[in-house]
Amino acid sequence: xxxxxxxxxxxxxxxxxxCQGRELEIHLDENPPxxxxxxxxxxxxxxxxxxxxxxxxxxxxxxxxxxxxxRKNLTISPLKVRDSGRYSCGSLTLKRFSKPIDLTFIPAKPxxxxxxxxxxxxxxxxxxxxxxKAPSVGVTWSRNDTRLQSKDRFTFPTNRILAITSLEKEDExxxxxxxxxxxxxxxxxxxxxxxxxxxxxxxxxxxxxxxxEHNNMSLTCQHLNGTSAxxxxxKNGHRIIPSNRFVFLDRGHNLVILGVQRPDQxxxxxxAANAFGRETSDPVTxxxxxxxxxxxxxxxxxxxxxxxxxxxAAAYFKCRKSIQAADK
Numbered sequence: 001x002x003x004x005x006x007x008x009x010x011x012x013x014x015x016x017x018x019c020q021g022r023e024l025e026i027h028l029d030e031n032p033p034x035x036x037x038x039x040x041x042x043x044x045x046x047x048x049x050x051x052x053x054x055x056x057x058x059x060x061x062x063x064x065x066x067x068x069x070x071r072k073n074l075t076i077s078p079l080k081v082r083d084s085g086r087y088s089c090g091s092l093t094l095k096r097f098s099k100p101i102d103l104t105f106i107p108a109k110p111x112x113x114x115x116x117x118x119x120x121x122x123x124x125x126x127x128x129x130x131x132x133k134a135p136s137v138g139v140t141w142s143r144n145d146t147r148l149q150s151k152d153r154f155t156f157p158t159n160r161i162l163a164i165t166s167l168e169k170e171d172e173x174x175x176x177x178x179x180x181x182x183x184x185x186x187x188x189x190x191x192x193x194x195x196x197x198x199x200x201x202x203x204x205x206x207x208x209x210x211x212x213e214h215n216n217m218s219l220t221c222q223h224l225n226g227t228s229a230x231x232x233x234x235k236n237g238h239r240i241i242p243s244n245r246f247v248f249l250d251r252g253h254n255l256v257i258l259g260v261q262r263p264d265q266x267x268x269x270x271x272a273a274n275a276f277g278r279e280t281s282d283p284v285t286x287x288x289x290x291x292x293x294x295x296x297x298x299x300x301x302x303x304x305x306x307x308x309x310x311x312x313a314a315a316y317f318k319c320r321k322s323i324q325a326a327d328k
Contacts, residue, residue, distance in 0.1 A: 035077030036103065040089035043072065051092050053100075055085045081105050081181075106184035107137045110177050116192040119167050120276050127162045127191065129177035138180045142187075144173040169195050198276040199226035204268055204284040211260050213290040219255045221270035221281065229253075229272045236266045262290050 040050040050072045052059040059065070059074075066075045076083050084105045090097030110129045119125050129139045141148045141162045150156050153165045164171060174190040202223035211217045221231045231252030233240040240255070242248045247256040257264055265288040271280040 034079060035075060036079055036083075037076075038074040038087055038089065038101075040072045040074075040098070043091060050089050051097075053088045053090075053097060059087075104184050105181065107132070107179040107181055107186050109186045110139070110179045110188045112175065112177055112188050112191040115189070116194065118194050118196055118275070121167055121169060121195055121197050123167050125164045125167055125171075125193070126157075127164075127175060127177070129160045129162075129179065129188065132160055132179055140178045140180060142176045142178065143171075145176075167195055169197075171195055196227040196274065196276055197225040199229050199272040199274055199279045200224045201279040202270055202272045202281045204270055204281050206284065206286070209285065210287040210289055213260055213262060213288055215260055217257045217260050217264075217286070219257075219268060219270070219284075219286075221253055221255075221272060223272050223279070226272050226274055227276075229274050232271045232273075234269045234271070235264075260288055262288050264288055 038052075040052075043050055049070055052071070052074055064077055064080070066077065067073065072089075074087075074089075084103055086100035086102050088097045088100040108131055110131045112127055113130060117125070117127075127141070129141075132139060137159075139160050141156075148154055148162065153168075155163045155165075157163050160177075162175070162177070172193055172195045175193055176187050176190060178185050178187040200223045202221045205220040205222045207218060219233075221233070223229070229251075231248075233248075233252065233255050240246055245258045247258065248254070249256060252270075255268075255270070265286060267283045267285050269281050269283050271278060273279070
């Protein structure tokens, strides 16, 4: 009697590799071994011959199958894809067979180059699953681990290409291509797709078009779309440089002018830009309320005239009193 039957597997491709009781994975596209030898072990001493099964059925004779005289060793050479399956050996007398071992052919690991891709909303995108050399290998695609189907904007022009038309923000994510045969599958590393919006035309928003001198003023560059936008400001056609009085907030999205002065009056514009374009707003005029020099001069003249009138009046009354006193 015996407890268990097991066997050793020898792969031959220049040097021998021994494998006991575990699954085998042989890659189609990575120089697979030329032969495999299965060795049936632990048969009872009085058992002369071993028998072999593949996928639960007795193994048929094949020209590339070679058995040792006692059939305890099975050599498959040259190794072919159709040899993939579940092998077991055992005794017909005792009707006991070993635990099956899988001989599996899987495709080589595919790739999608480069590892990330930036696209603009509305554009088309084609992704290609590379490193697929065997024509029998099928390819499927997934986004964020969910398999993609051919519908609407997603199509598969060839076995290896995923075509996406009119990209939308929801198309962002991690894409994977999976190479598959009937014997197994291998998937690529994640491929990141990021969707960007080009900048739409901005507009300058301000609290009021007129501001009093020495007060603070805030202007905002407002726009609907624009991924990772950067902002610049112009006054009368000249670039505004950040300073102690001209303060840029939120990457220039807001412009704050501290202690507004009369020279700050003028025509303001903002621009929004990213890697996919640049747009400039319509001009907006800012007025500064201040007291002019003419008003100040008139005020001084009025005060001086009043003072002179007062002096003349005082002198007049004083002189009149003197004349009246002399007449008496």
